[in-house]
Structure formats: C-alpha cells, structure tokens
Amino acid sequence: MEQQLEHESEIAIFLASQIQQENMEMNRRRLADALDPVTAFVYFKLKEFYWTMTRQFGLAHLHDGSRTRRRLNPNRRPLLPSELASDDTLSSGASGRVFIDVTPTLRFGGNTGVQRVVREIAKRSIRDRFALPVIVENGELLSYYDHPSLPLSVKFREGDKFVLLDASWGMLSEHQPFIQGLADVGGQLVTVLHDLIPLIHPLSVSPEMTDEFNEWFEKIVLRSDRIICVSKSTAMDLIGYVARNDLATKPHLRIGWWRLGADFDDEESASPSAEAKAVTANETPYFVSVGTLEPRKGYPIALEAFERLWLRGVNARYVIIGRAGWQSESLVHRIKQHWEFGRRLLWLDKASDADLRHCYTHACALVYPSMIEGFGIPLVEAGRYGLPVIASDLPVFHETGGDHVRYFNLLDSIDLADKIEKLYREPIKKEEMPIYSWDDSARNLANLILNDAYQTGLQR
Incomplete structure (x- = not known):
C-alpha cells in the first residue's frame, strides 16, 4: 500500500508537470499567432469544450479527442452476417436473456480501446447465442444487428440482464x-x-x-447488481476506492473480472499503408x-530514453503509433520539432489495424511507458506476435504480461x-505469450454473466 501511494504521488507530480508544459505551449502559440487576450481566452475555452464533447462518449478509452467524429446514421445498423444468423438466435421466448449495450460505438465509430472490445464481444456474443447486442435510439432499445430473426424493439422482463459494456458514461x-x-421487472444491471x-x-x-x-459512477456503477472489470487490478482499485470513501453499494453486489483478447480480425485483408511499409523498408532496427x-501514456519518458540512447551512439529508431489526444499539443510540438523527426523518430498518427500488425511483425520490441492503465491491450497484442515488451512496472502489466515482460522503474527514463x-x-528472439483470443475472452465473459461466476464481493 505504501508503494502504491508513492507511485500515485509520483504520477500526480508528472501529470502536473505535463499540464504546466501544455499551458506553456498554449502561451507560446498565442504569442506566435499574435492573438489578443480576449480572442485567446475564447479560443482556448472553445477548444476545451471541443475536447470534452468529443471524448464524453468514450472515444479511444476516454481520451482520444483528436478528430471530430461524425455521428453515424442511427438507422444504418450493421447487417447480421449470414454465418451468425440462426432461427434460435436469442429467441424472444427465452428466459434470463442477456442484452449488451453498444450504443456509443455504433453512434461514433472507432476501433481502438473500448470500441475494439465492444466490436469483438458483440460479434461473438450473438454468434455464441449468449447475448443480444442492443442500442438506445429515440427512447427505444433496438437490436444492434439488422436481421429478420432478431427483435427490433426490446422490452425488459423478469430475469433479463442488461450489460453496459460500452463507454456509457x-x-x-x-x-x-x-x-x-x-x-421494476426484477432484472439485473451489469456494468463493465x-x-x-x-x-x-x-x-x-x-x-x-x-x-x-x-456522476456516472455514483448513479450507475454503485447502483449496479454486478460489476465486471477488465482486469483484477481494476477490480482491486474499485474495491479500494469504495472502501476508502465509504461508498454505498447494493447489499449483494458481486464483482468479477475477465481478460481481454489480443488477436485481430482474421478476415481483415487490408494491406498496410505506404507509411507503414516505409518504416519496415529501412534496415535500421526500431x-x-x-x-x-x-x-x-508516458511518451516523454520514452522519448527521453531514446535521446539518451542516441547520444550513446545506439542506432535504433523509435516509432510512435497513435493519434494526438487530449493535452498533447506540447508533446506533438516536441516530436515534430525534434532533431531526429523523420529519421530515427517516426510518428504514424493515422495507422490502421493492418499498419499496426505490420509494424508489430517487424519491430524489435514494444516500449510501453504508460503509467495508468485498466488493462493494456498493446502489451498483449505485441506478445501475440512474439514481440518482446518493455513496460512500466505496474501491477496490471504483471497481471497481463507476467514473466514475458521486461519491467522498468516507473517514470525512470x-x-x-x-x-x-x-x-x-x-x-532478438520471438517471445510469444500464451495465446488468449477474443473467442476465449467472450467465453470467459459469458461464464461470468450466465453462471453468476463473479470472483468477489464487497466486505461490509
């Protein structure tokens, strides 16, 4: 506990320093653009509002607000693939039905973080006949997939379970x-x-x-009948937070956790982009x-580490794959103005799944300097490709990566x-982690929900 508190203090100091740098970058831009104080104030307030609104539906796990997301046509629900269709797909006459909400992912798209989890589980939940993915639209609960065998509008009845899998805050x-x-009808609310x-x-x-x-945590999570976390570490964080703050929950609340998958869609046939191919065409290791x-995410720590290596004469490249997110202006400026940018420092900010697979396949290792994670999908994705992983010494990374990961001291470049x-x-040796697929993940989740196989509760 003492070490955990020390880590949290170190993280808070680091985050505060990053915010200070962001403020300095804003001031630099204001001077560079010669904005008057009133215009600058309005600009930054509008920008703050923009970040909040584009992130509030959980795009890229709370924090990816780099681009405006067009709300998709709500009537354009995806067609149920023929191989998943069946006359007995979650029969409307069955008891103890399970419904999984996927509304934000349908509305705003995206395929990273939470959205990847939602898409993979939604497809398998209906294929394995354990749940029906649903969406909220115009005050109704509708089937996520469009197919004659599926009910269009859903009405809850006794024994039903409603799973908030998506970024529902x-x-x-x-x-x-x-x-x-x-x-009111005696159903069960399950919040992920x-x-x-x-x-x-x-x-x-x-x-x-x-x-x-x-507000969402208070009014939804704490009033849930069951809570499922994406890792045991997150579950322990939840239990500790509830205990420290003496928060009230339902008397018979059960808490569980399950592991996320690591494989990409095997049907994905897209080729990597020219930018990704250019990365691997260069023989300099990366x-x-x-x-x-x-x-x-701790990118400044990793960048400092590579700067040290370059000064030591280590001829390795550092490739960053990810979009610019909230509070990243200073980091983006640092990357683009870096003396190695375009040579030994590369940034793919529009990478597809095909690009990611391609880069995983040819890299020396994954460097994962993140200081706060609920799970850490890149860690297990890289492990699936046999890629060595160097990650922050966090409990959740030990849980997901075990002895297959090389750990470095938190925030220590x-x-x-x-x-x-x-x-x-x-x-370089391939170090493939034990394979845990999205099929495995979906079966594990189904077991928790259908068999009430939650691992723990709250001690009162």
Whole structure:
C-alpha cells in the first residue's frame, strides 16, 4: 500500500508537470499567432469544450479527442452476417436473456480501446447465442444487428440482464429510464468498468470529464447488481476506492473480472499503408510504442530514453503509433520539432489495424511507458506476435504480461534506456505469450454473466 501511494504521488507530480508544459505551449502559440487576450481566452475555452464533447462518449478509452467524429446514421445498423444468423438466435421466448449495450460505438465509430472490445464481444456474443447486442435510439432499445430473426424493439422482463459494456458514461440520461424499467421487472444491471482513471488520477483528464464520470459512477456503477472489470487490478482499485470513501453499494453486489483478447480480425485483408511499409523498408532496427498521445501514456519518458540512447551512439529508431489526444499539443510540438523527426523518430498518427500488425511483425520490441492503465491491450497484442515488451512496472502489466515482460522503474527514463539498450544488443528472439483470443475472452465473459461466476464481493 505504501508503494502504491508513492507511485500515485509520483504520477500526480508528472501529470502536473505535463499540464504546466501544455499551458506553456498554449502561451507560446498565442504569442506566435499574435492573438489578443480576449480572442485567446475564447479560443482556448472553445477548444476545451471541443475536447470534452468529443471524448464524453468514450472515444479511444476516454481520451482520444483528436478528430471530430461524425455521428453515424442511427438507422444504418450493421447487417447480421449470414454465418451468425440462426432461427434460435436469442429467441424472444427465452428466459434470463442477456442484452449488451453498444450504443456509443455504433453512434461514433472507432476501433481502438473500448470500441475494439465492444466490436469483438458483440460479434461473438450473438454468434455464441449468449447475448443480444442492443442500442438506445429515440427512447427505444433496438437490436444492434439488422436481421429478420432478431427483435427490433426490446422490452425488459423478469430475469433479463442488461450489460453496459460500452463507454456509457456519456449516456447517463438516456440509460436511466431503461435501468429503472429493468429494476421494476426484477432484472439485473451489469456494468463493465474499464478503469477508474478519472476518479483516481483526475489530472489525466479534464475537470469536466471527471465530473461527468463521477456522476456516472455514483448513479450507475454503485447502483449496479454486478460489476465486471477488465482486469483484477481494476477490480482491486474499485474495491479500494469504495472502501476508502465509504461508498454505498447494493447489499449483494458481486464483482468479477475477465481478460481481454489480443488477436485481430482474421478476415481483415487490408494491406498496410505506404507509411507503414516505409518504416519496415529501412534496415535500421526500431522499437515501437502504441497508444493515443496523452499525458498518462508516458511518451516523454520514452522519448527521453531514446535521446539518451542516441547520444550513446545506439542506432535504433523509435516509432510512435497513435493519434494526438487530449493535452498533447506540447508533446506533438516536441516530436515534430525534434532533431531526429523523420529519421530515427517516426510518428504514424493515422495507422490502421493492418499498419499496426505490420509494424508489430517487424519491430524489435514494444516500449510501453504508460503509467495508468485498466488493462493494456498493446502489451498483449505485441506478445501475440512474439514481440518482446518493455513496460512500466505496474501491477496490471504483471497481471497481463507476467514473466514475458521486461519491467522498468516507473517514470525512470534512465532505467528504460538501459533496458532498451540491453535488448538492442541482444539477438532478438520471438517471445510469444500464451495465446488468449477474443473467442476465449467472450467465453470467459459469458461464464461470468450466465453462471453468476463473479470472483468477489464487497466486505461490509
């Protein structure tokens, strides 16, 4: 516990320093653009509002607001693939039905972070006949997939289970009527908790985001019948947070956790982009980091480590794959103005899954300097490709990566540089982690929900 508190203090200091750098970057831009104080104030307020609104539906795991997302046509539900269709698909006459909400992913698209989890589980839940993915639209609960065998509109009845799998913290007002209706007929609310980042590390998100998440946590999570976390570490964070703050939950609340998958869609046939191919065409070895550019991901630590290595004469490239996210202006400026940018420092900010697979396949190792995670999908994705992983010494990474990961001291760029150099000078060996697919993940989740196989509860 003492070490955990020390780590949290170190993280808070680091995040505060990043915010200070962001403020300095804003001031630099204001002077460079010769904005008058009033115009600058309005500009930054509008920008803050933009970040909040584009992130409030959980795009890229709370923090990817780099681009405006067009809301998709709500009537254009995806067609149910023929191989998944069946006359007995979640028969309307069955008892104890399970419905999985995927509304934000349908509305706003995206295929990273939470959205990847939602898409993979939605497809398998209906294929394996254990749940029906649904969406909220115009005050109704509709089937996510479009097919004659599926009910269009859903009405809850006794024994039903409603699973909030998606990033639902931006849908509080829309979900509450359905949750009340579920309770009225004796149904069960199951909420999936991807992390507690806005509560435990509020400096990593905007104040508005913290307020919104806190309200969702209070009115939805704490009033759930069951809570499922994406890792045991997140579950322990939840239990500790509830205990420290003496929060009330339902008397018979059960808490569980399950592991996420690591494989990509085998049917994906797209070719990598020219940018990704250019990375691998160069014979100079490279290390890769994957994830949205934002303060909690620790990119400055990794960049400092590579700067040390370059000064030591280590001829390795550092490839960053991820979009610019919230509070990343200073980091983006640092990357683009870096003396190695375009040579030994590369940034793929529009990478596809095909690009990611391609870069995983040819890299020396994954460098994962993140300081706060609920799970850490890049870690297990890289492991699936046999890619060595160097990651921050976090409990959740030990849980997901075990002995297959090389750990460096949290926020320590010197230790990270030493770990990278040691791996650089060793013959690269494939170190494939035990394979855990999205099929495995979906079966594990189904077992928790259908068999009430939750691992723990709250001690009162």
